């Protein structure tokens with residue numbers, strides 16, 4: 568299976584290489600992923616061109632992925648020129664067949680995608696996707712050689728009832744198939760009440776859930792569970808990215824609204840470099 572990182576990670580500059588070598592051996596490159604949802608006509612592709620140009624000018628310390636509507640994948644991949652990854656936002660679990668209007672993981676790959684989001688809460692809510700369906704989609708992504716970004720997260724009422732950890736644990740158990748690896752998957756913790764609301768959990772709340780997800784992954788997958796990136800998603804923007812990305816076990820971010828504008832998305836990507844620079848300064 569092709570690895571996600573090998574698919575598009577820009578070649579590190581000298582500068583990046585030295586920064587990375589001073590990071591802890593266990594550290595994994597963060598993943599900053601955008602989710603355009605049902606937004607974007609042809610003119611929006613200029614944002615991909617702008618992000619690709621800024622990645623060329625200053626190679627980031629993160630893997631960059633933008634998940635776009637299926638109609639834009641092929642053109643977005645062309646605009647990205649291999650500098651950033653392009654992903655789909657959903658796929659069917661079957662490879663092909665009588666599923667009018669659906670799109671398979673193989674079709675996404677054929678169009679130029681290297682990844683796909685599965686189990687986004689909007690799919691779970693509006694399309695009745697269950698954990699089992701999400702797991703089947705993640706398996707389909709792997710079958711096609713795509714990175715699967717598997718989304719989980721609690722509702723506001725589940726959090727108020729003190730059930731955030733158990734809900735996320737159950738979703739990991741049901742939505743993550745056996746065989747998950749760093750190069751083929753990421754988990755995105757997206758509390759539903761934070762998506763598109765402008766509200767974010769506190770750093771402590773994010774840390775608590777991410778630590779729980781990590782424990783669940785390690786119990787389930789052993790060593791592989793220690794490496795898989797756990798992204799935070801829900802109202803990430805330039806003004807809060809630094810703080811969120813510094814939370815323990817946050818291995819990147821899944822960004823909706825702020826990924827539609829190149830300058831906002833780039834500012835979030837730059838927060839990864841700022842975080843690395845301040846860790847190095849603390850070590851000096």
Ligand code: PEP
Nearest residue numbers: 762763800801802823824
């Ligand atoms: C999302 O839909 O995955 C998301 C995180 O949205 P937003 O950043 O707009 O809250």
